[in-house]
Amino acid sequence: MDKLIQFNLNGKETEITIDPTLTLMWVLRDQFGLTGTKYGCGIGVCGACTILLDNEAIRSCMLQVSDVANRKIVTIEGLSSNGELHPVQKAFMEKDALQCGYCTPGMIMNATGLLLSNPEPTREEIIYGMEDNLCRCGAHIRIIEAIQAAGLEMKKAK
Amino acid sequence: MKRNIKEQRRRLATTKNPFEVKRRDFFKLLGGGVVVYMSTHNPSELMALPLAQRREVPKDYNAFLTIKEDGEVICHVGKIEMGQGPITSLPQQVADELDVPIESITMVMGDTGICSYDAGTWGSLTTREYSHYLRDACAEARAVLIEMASEYLDISNENLKIKDGVVFDSSNPDKKVSYGWLTKGERLERYMDEKPSVKDHTQFNYVGQSMLHADARLKVTGEAVYTADVKMPGQVYAKVLRPPSHLVQLISVDYSEAEKIEGIQVVRDGDLVAVLHELPEVAERALATVKAEYTADEKQVDDKSVFEYLLNAPAKSREVESLGNLEEGENQAELIIESEFHDGYKAHAPIEPHAALAQWNGDKVIVWGSCQSPFGAQDQIARELEMELENVRIITPFLGGGFGGKIYHPQVIEAVRIARIAQKPVMVTYTREEEFYMDFFRNATVVKIKSGVTKEGKIVLWDFHQYHAGPRGSDTIYNVPHAKITQYSNQSGSPVHPLPVGAWRAPHANSNTFARESHVDIMAAKIGVDPVQFRLDNLSDQKMIHVVEALRDKFDYTPAQGPSGRGIGMALGTDAGTWVAVMIEVKVDNKTGEVQPIRAVVSQDMGMCVNPQGTIIQAEGCVTMGMGYALSEDIEFKGGDVISRNFDTYQLPLFSWVPEVIDTVILDRQDQPPQGAGEPAIICMGGAIANAIFDACGARVYQMPMTPKRVLEGIKKVGK
Ligand code: FES
Ligand code: FES
Numbered sequence: 001m002d003k004l005i006q007f008n009l010n011g012k013e014t015e016i017t018i019d020p021t022l023t024l025m026w027v028l029r030d031q032f033g034l035t036g037t038k039y040g041c042g043i044g045v046c047g048a049c050t051i052l053l054d055n056e057a058i059r060s061c062m063l064q065v066s067d068v069a070n071r072k073i074v075t076i077e078g079l080s081s082n083g084e085l086h087p088v089q090k091a092f093m094e095k096d097a098l099q100c101g102y103c104t105p106g107m108i109m110n111a112t113g114l115l116l117s118n119p120e121p122t123r124e125e126i127i128y129g130m131e132d133n134l135c136r137c138g139a140h141i142r143i144i145e146a147i148q149a150a151g152l153e154m155k156k157a158k
Numbered sequence: 159m160k161r162n163i164k165e166q167r168r169r170l171a172t173t174k175n176p177f178e179v180k181r182r183d184f185f186k187l188l189g190g191g192v193v194v195y196m197s198t199h200n201p202s203e204l205m206a207l208p209l210a211q212r213r214e215v216p217k218d219y220n221a222f223l224t225i226k227e228d229g230e231v232i233c234h235v236g237k238i239e240m241g242q243g244p245i246t247s248l249p250q251q252v253a254d255e256l257d258v259p260i261e262s263i264t265m266v267m268g269d270t271g272i273c274s275y276d277a278g279t280w281g282s283l284t285t286r287e288y289s290h291y292l293r294d295a296c297a298e299a300r301a302v303l304i305e306m307a308s309e310y311l312d313i314s315n316e317n318l319k320i321k322d323g324v325v326f327d328s329s330n331p332d333k334k335v336s337y338g339w340l341t342k343g344e345r346l347e348r349y350m351d352e353k354p355s356v357k358d359h360t361q362f363n364y365v366g367q368s369m370l371h372a373d374a375r376l377k378v379t380g381e382a383v384y385t386a387d388v389k390m391p392g393q394v395y396a397k398v399l400r401p402p403s404h405l406v407q408l409i410s411v412d413y414s415e416a417e418k419i420e421g422i423q424v425v426r427d428g429d430l431v432a433v434l435h436e437l438p439e440v441a442e443r444a445l446a447t448v449k450a451e452y453t454a455d456e457k458q459v460d461d462k463s464v465f466e467y468l469l470n471a472p473a474k475s476r477e478v479e480s481l482g483n484l485e486e487g488e489n490q491a492e493l494i495i496e497s498e499f500h501d502g503y504k505a506h507a508p509i510e511p512h513a514a515l516a517q518w519n520g521d522k523v524i525v526w527g528s529c530q531s532p533f534g535a536q537d538q539i540a541r542e543l544e545m546e547l548e549n550v551r552i553i554t555p556f557l558g559g560g561f562g563g564k565i566y567h568p569q570v571i572e573a574v575r576i577a578r579i580a581q582k583p584v585m586v587t588y589t590r591e592e593e594f595y596m597d598f599f600r601n602a603t604v605v606k607i608k609s610g611v612t613k614e615g616k617i618v619l620w621d622f623h624q625y626h627a628g629p630r631g632s633d634t635i636y637n638v639p640h641a642k643i644t645q646y647s648n649q650s651g652s653p654v655h656p657l658p659v660g661a662w663r664a665p666h667a668n669s670n671t672f673a674r675e676s677h678v679d680i681m682a683a684k685i686g687v688d689p690v691q692f693r694l695d696n697l698s699d700q701k702m703i704h705v706v707e708a709l710r711d712k713f714d715y716t717p718a719q720g721p722s723g724r725g726i727g728m729a730l731g732t733d734a735g736t737w738v739a740v741m742i743e744v745k746v747d748n749k750t751g752e753v754q755p756i757r758a759v760v761s762q763d764m765g766m767c768v769n770p771q772g773t774i775i776q777a778e779g780c781v782t783m784g785m786g787y788a789l790s791e792d793i794e795f796k797g798g799d800v801i802s803r804n805f806d807t808y809q810l811p812l813f814s815w816v817p818e819v820i821d822t823v824i825l826d827r828q829d830q831p832p833q834g835a836g837e838p839a840i841i842c843m844g845g846a847i848a849n850a851i852f853d854a855c856g857a858r859v860y861q862m863p864m865t866p867k868r869v870l871e872g873i874k875k876v877g878k
Contacts, residue, residue: 026437026439039386042589046590100508101376136509136559138784148762
């Protein structure tokens with residue numbers, strides 16, 4: 001049975017009438033065209049589909065669309081504002097912290113969630129916080145550096 | 159037909175400012191290119207070659223380059239971008255050879271309709287092979303443009319200079335004309351009788367400079383388009399019925415339940431059965447209701463028995479290398495050492511699974527596909543569906559990793575076949591489970607080595623036997639007077655491997671290097687010599703000696719007999735024309751057998767290096783990815799059934815495994831031809847880690863992956 005579901009998507013109040021049991025990741029990709037959110041495993045173990053749900057990093061392949069009713073979600077497309085990249089995005093570019101780029105949106109969203117909850121993470125805390133995001137190309141060492149740099153940048157901006 | 163210069167002069171009179179080259183945002187422009195470049199040109203006009211002749215890299219520079227009136231240089235190449243960085247390194251070379259600003263170059267890649275032919279992006283060949291064609295093409299285009307400018311400006315060639323795509327009189331820079339104005343975006347019907355040579359390394363501006371990934375902005379914003387992100391009006395997702403094993407046949411199938419679900423269409427084309435719906439999840443749910451019966455899988459082999467199985471499988475032997483006389487070597491040796499190494503099947507496991515979207519229009523089809531070989535996919539479709547090549551166009555968006563796994567593109571064929579019947583655009587996106595099941599795995603293999611060494615530490619005998627993988631990376635390298643490499647494989651007859659096998663980043667070289675470099679370490683330890691010194695003592699290849707010395711110096715290595723307790727190991731080899739060595743330091747937990755890499759150094763002689771930063775990133779990627787096959791990755795299987803089907807059971811390297819420091823030394827060889835960078839360093843990872851484990855705790859592990867369990871067994875054997 002389709003249901004009306006309302007939520008805030010990338011800063012805009014949004015609604016959709018849809019089967020509420022559908023997976024959020026596919027709904028974001030197919031119904032909203034937000035294809036920056038990637039499919040990697042479908043069982044919550046790779047992190048490619050990570051988004052922010054009420055400012056917390058979460059795997060959208062593990063959520064049903066009904067789970068986000070009346071809540072606030074941000075996808076990679078909603079991270080920059082007015083063409084100005086988010087510090088985490090900038091740091092990934094500056095540190096060249098990507099290769100094929102397929103894991104990148106999930107990495108950036110997870111890192112953003114991490115920095116929101118812990119603005120000054122140590123190297124160990126970054127590793128712990130990113131541990132379950134997979135990158136096959138092996139961009140890890142630069143991703144760690146990028147998150148460190150972004151953390152400092154965000155602190156300065158405050 | 160020569161281009162009519164008078165006609166151009168006439169045009170000058172009506173064009174206000176023919177001199178300007180517009181500067182652009184490099185990132186923005188390049189990014190727009192790879193996705194889908196909608197050319198106003200008719201592709202056949204652009205190529206102007208009979209299609210059959212297009213099946214080799216074209217000689218005509220027009221096939222690579224279009225220079226638009228505003229100075230934009232469109233570079234259309236059959237290569238694809240999957241993370242190794244040609245979207246950055248190819249324009250560096252084009253800009254230098256053509257003398258244009260790199261910002262003016264737009265890369266259009268992997269579109270069979272508008273790009274010059276290339277067999278595929280693999281084998282670290284983009285720079286070491288393909289870029290020669292591209293550079294030659296640019297050099298000729300540049301020479302033609304100078305000729306045209308000379309005629310147009312009425313100044314002799316010798317008095318002309320070029321900067322940023324503008325040709326000018328060296329004594330009067332105001333007399334000038336831009337490339338764009340000369341070409342007007344059209345093909346140039348003029349060629350040089352004598353082909354000009356490419357520039358030498360002292361004349362480069364961009365080549366040799368580190369550049370950030372040109373596609374980074376698209377990738378950090380989520381705008382970069384991968385195949386599964388493409389959407390056509392009316393498109394449906396197709397979920398394909400998969401057998402439980404690679405070794406069974408379909409007997410019967412019943413999809414009546416699926417057909418009852420609203421909006422579901424079932425398509426059957428022989429053994430290909432697919433369930434279609436606009437929503438992927440609904441298609442998947444419907445697929446789960448399909449009942450199918452298969453023949454039984456009788457094959458009695460699994461990931462534990464596979465090594466025994468391979469040693470006993472029918473095989474022809476082939477001599478790959480032979481030097482001296484083995485018997486003679488055995489007589490000279492003081493010490494004979496024999497060992498046997500095992501390596502299980504590995505998956506490519508790119509984070510982006512295979513995907514393809516096929517759209518028919520009459521007897522023509524366009525396919526967006528994650529393919530390392532768009533032209534190969536075009537060939538295959540034309541062949542299998544008995545179509546004209548012209549009627550098949552493959553467009554390759556960004557690939558989310560390939561590593562050899564996307565050389566194979568069954569999803570493309572599936573999408574095309576299903577879409578032809580369904581008569582609507584069809585998207586096939588593999589689930590992670592399908593991605594594992596449908597992979598062409600890295601071969602499981604056995605290597606047996608018998609070697610002999612003198613009291614003085616000279617290797618005098620080397621007898622290397624490689625079973626059912628390939629010889630790449632098995633070369634002896636060391637200076638051994640009596641050496642032989644034998645390869646066992648079953649080229650004809652039924653395939654030996656129960657699972658499909660294929661090229662995996664530096665095919666076979668990972669297993670062979672693991673075996674050779676472990677065995678060399680075993681010898682060094684047995685005669686009590688530092689393993690780095692032992693290698694240097696037995697090398698005569700000067701290139702390799704320099705690479706090892708640079709490695710040793712960068713690591714600040716002090717010699718010690720193994721096992722020294724420090725946990726330092728090295729391995730070396732050659733791959734894709736590059737001489738490479740890796741040294742790694744690890745910690746081994748004697749209670750759990752867990753291995754933690756601490757620090758790694760890569761040293762390589764790769765000839766000319768186009769983008770040092772890109773190369774360093776590839777080396778870091780090789781070290782990181784290589785930890786996986788060395789320490790954890792293994793396909794569990796039974797007969798033709800793949801049991802490891804997701805990342806919960808197939809363990810990729812994690813953040814916490816990555817060494818805190820990965821240093822890369824690139825020997826300065828800018829005057830040499832460029833060699834490969836995408837694969838070489840990964841071949842050393844198995845051997846370097848095995849040797850580091852031994853050095854840490856004395857345990858010798860003969861099988862990859864070197865799991866905690868296997869390390870613990872090794873520790874128990876040495877009684878620690
Ligand atoms: S797709 Fe969601 S965690 Fe992998
Ligand atoms: S950059 Fe390719 S998977 Fe991370």
